[in-house]
Structure formats: C-alpha cells, structure tokens
Amino acid sequence: MDKTEEYRLHSIDSIGRLPLSEQVYMSLKQAILTGSLKPKVKLSEVRIAEQLNVSATPVREAFRKLAKDNLVVIKPWKGVTVKGYSPEEIVAMYQCREVMEGLGARLCAERCTEEQLSELQEVCDAGIHTENPEERVAINSRFHTLIAEFSGNDRVADYLADFREMVNRDMYISTSDKTRTISCDLEHQQIMEAIHERNGQLAEERMRAHVRNAFVFKKAHAELLAKQKEK
Structure with a gap:
C-alpha cells in the first residue's frame, strides 16, 4: 500500500x-x-x-x-x-552494475585518450577535496559516468545511465558515513591508478570490488534501519 x-x-x-x-x-x-x-x-x-x-x-x-x-x-x-525497490531488485541491480561498471573500467583503461585521462583524474581529485554531500554525489556520478563514456562502448554507457539515479540515491546515504566516504575516495584513487597504468584487468577488478563494497554498505544500512524500526 x-x-x-x-x-x-x-x-x-x-x-x-x-x-x-x-x-x-x-x-x-x-x-x-x-x-x-x-x-x-x-x-x-x-x-x-x-x-x-x-x-x-x-x-x-x-x-x-x-x-x-x-x-x-x-x-x-x-x-x-x-519508486521503491524490493531486496531482490536491489541485489539484481548491484550484480549487473558490478559486471557492467567493471567492463567499463577495463575498456576505459585500454582505450581512453590522455586528455580523457586528465579529465577523469580532475574529477577524482575534486571528489576527495569536497565534504558537501550534494557536491560529492554529483562528482561521484560524474566519475562513474565518464569512465563508462570513455570505455568507447555505447551499450555500457547507456545501460549504466538507466539506473544512475538509483545509485545516486544510495550515494546520499553513504555520504553521511565518514568511514564509507574515506573508503570510497581510496577506492576511486585505486581505480585511477590502474587506469593510468593502462591495466584493464586491474581496473576491472578494482571497480568490481568498489561496487561490491557499496552494496555491502547499503545492505548493512538497511538492516540497521530495520532493527531501529523494531524497537
């Protein structure tokens, strides 16, 4: 209802x-x-x-x-x-997101130009240097969107764009947690290191781990809210 x-x-x-x-x-x-x-x-x-x-x-x-x-x-x-999502829908979304974001990172590392690489690094650095929640969400969205675009695969970019706003909703939750914020910044830096090295396999592995960590945080947050409602 x-x-x-x-x-x-x-x-x-x-x-x-x-x-x-x-x-x-x-x-x-x-x-x-x-x-x-x-x-x-x-x-x-x-x-x-x-x-x-x-x-x-x-x-x-x-x-x-x-x-x-x-x-x-x-x-x-x-x-x-x-719009609301069932637990099953959320799991399915993160499973698909992990695969597609990972592929996007791999292709980005292998295909992006030096100019694109510089733009991506600027966005990554900007995220680290802001504590404003709205700015962090916007920068995070830009970071992931650029990686998908610079992959050179339109299917990857279009697929991820379909649920970018759903991801942004989760980002607003994580920005209120300092520990997750610090971890997120570190994970972005590690992804960038792999892209700079043109190591597609490592970029994919780190991006997939980043998405899995985001899901673990979301799940833990949801469980905490459920326990609070029970009290």
Whole structure:
C-alpha cells in the first residue's frame, strides 16, 4: 500500500530563469535523492503545486521527467509514487552494475585518450577535496559516468545511465558515513591508478570490488534501519 507523508520541498524561487517544469523537476528530484520523499510515497499533483506555488501543468511535466529517471512510477488512474525497490531488485541491480561498471573500467583503461585521462583524474581529485554531500554525489556520478563514456562502448554507457539515479540515491546515504566516504575516495584513487597504468584487468577488478563494497554498505544500512524500526 502506498504511504503518505508531509512533503518537504525546497523553494524553487532561487533557481533562476529555468522553465517552471524544470524547477519543479529539480526540487522533486532533490527531495527523492536525499530521502525527503521516501520510496512508495504517493505524490499529489495538487499538493505539490500548492506548496511550490505553481500550476498543475509544470508538476505533471516534472512527473514525466522523473519517470524517465526511474525515480517515480506513473500508473493510469492510480497516480504517481516514488519508486521503491524490493531486496531482490536491489541485489539484481548491484550484480549487473558490478559486471557492467567493471567492463567499463577495463575498456576505459585500454582505450581512453590522455586528455580523457586528465579529465577523469580532475574529477577524482575534486571528489576527495569536497565534504558537501550534494557536491560529492554529483562528482561521484560524474566519475562513474565518464569512465563508462570513455570505455568507447555505447551499450555500457547507456545501460549504466538507466539506473544512475538509483545509485545516486544510495550515494546520499553513504555520504553521511565518514568511514564509507574515506573508503570510497581510496577506492576511486585505486581505480585511477590502474587506469593510468593502462591495466584493464586491474581496473576491472578494482571497480568490481568498489561496487561490491557499496552494496555491502547499503545492505548493512538497511538492516540497521530495520532493527531501529523494531524497537
């Protein structure tokens, strides 16, 4: 059954001259990624429009964009809910992600140009030097996206792009854990070392280990939340 709760959306007044639908989209997307809007929560077009002081039209347009990002589910006659995933779906996603991210890292190490390598290193360094959660998530997403793009395999890049926002939701959780943040930075550096060495096998092994570690952290976090609810 869908859950309901009070929406906590940031004002869109300060985003500038973007179209209203884009502003509403960004506000809702941020709320979903950060957990302010939780999985399975039903989104009311009317209530969101009232809170953000806009008409229903930009809200509907924002819903469609969020659906393309796999962040919400739109069901005719039933409405819109924040996308949730079963434990089985999460396991399956991380299994596929490990394989595809690993392949992307291998191909990137073997194929990327020196210019691309420099850009990738800059992004890696930027992630290490910021503590802002939103910046860290954006930089992490950029790091993984670039590796996929620089693999030269469009299928890898397209496949990983399909669930990048799901990964970003998990990243917001891990940014609140200092130990995982430090480990993540170290893992990124180790991946970069392998890519610099043009060692495709090592780059793949380190990327796959990085994804497995992310899954272990997510699983432990979910188990902790479940125990807290039982108390």
